[in-house]
Amino acid sequence: PIIANFQKGSQPSKALFNIKETRLLHLPPSPINAEEMESHRTAQSQRFVEPSIYIRATNMVYAHPLFGLGFDGFRRHCADAVYIYGMPPLNHFMAGMDPVVGCNIHPHNIYLEIATTAGLIGLMLFVCMVLIWLKKLLLAAVASKDLMLSMLFITLCMMFWPLASISSLFTERTAGWAFLMVGWGVALVKSANTQRA
Numbered sequence: 001p002i003i004a005n006f007q008k009g010s011q012p013s014k015a016l017f018n019i020k021e022t023r024l025l026h027l028p029p030s031p032i033n034a035e036e037m038e039s040h041r042t043a044q045s046q047r048f049v050e051p052s053i054y055i056r057a058t059n060m061v062y063a064h065p066l067f068g069l070g071f072d073g074f075r076r077h078c079a080d081a082v083y084i085y086g087m088p089p090l091n092h093f094m095a096g097m098d099p100v101v102g103c104n105i106h107p108h109n110i111y112l113e114i115a116t117t118a119g120l121i122g123l124m125l126f127v128c129m130v131l132i133w134l135k136k137l138l139l140a141a142v143a144s145k146d147l148m149l150s151m152l153f154i155t156l157c158m159m160f161w162p163l164a165s166i167s168s169l170f171t172e173r174t175a176g177w178a179f180l181m182v183g184w185g186v187a188l189v190k191s192a193n194t195q196r197a
Contacts, residue, residue: 053078057107059086061115068119071170074112078103106168110160113169130160133182140189149192152185 060069060083069077077083085091107113115123134156141149158164159178167174 053104053107054109054112055090056083056103057109057112057116058090059083061112061120062086064116064119066119066121068115068117068122071117074107074116075105106170108165108167109162110164110166110169111162117170130156133185134160136189137185140192143196144192146188146192149185149188152181152188155181156185 056078057074060074060077063083063086107116111123111127114126118126134153137149137153137156140146141153156178159166159181169175169178
């Protein structure tokens, strides 16, 4: 049995775990306001990403091109009316839109998330870093014919595909898998280079 009973002398048996008396850890409320949470739930229930979040993210980058809005800037400023409009070619898509409708906690694209967080400077550095990783993996995979290196290269190409809709990079789930694959690939590249030397 899962819950064991123990006898101690003449005392009545007691369950090892008393589920009824278990108390859950109470965490403080999330800093996301009610409107953002409702919008996030609506977008999830519809099972698609509201296209306006990409336009909002683009408008944020247009307004703050060099350094972005800082960490978590998209979530904190998504409902700001100033970011509904920005780039003139995109304004007609957002005409008459409620500021709260279509907001989310992140822009569902790694590159837009980096750009809204760290601006175009941060985006350029991030893209350079990703390209260096992919170049190292590709060269090592071609030279060694190692299928594991090829698999990791293809996996990272899919994870960092610019047009992909993906969860936030600043979460343990997404970043954990991404950097696990990167670290694994870089380690194999070093091992392959050592064997060839």
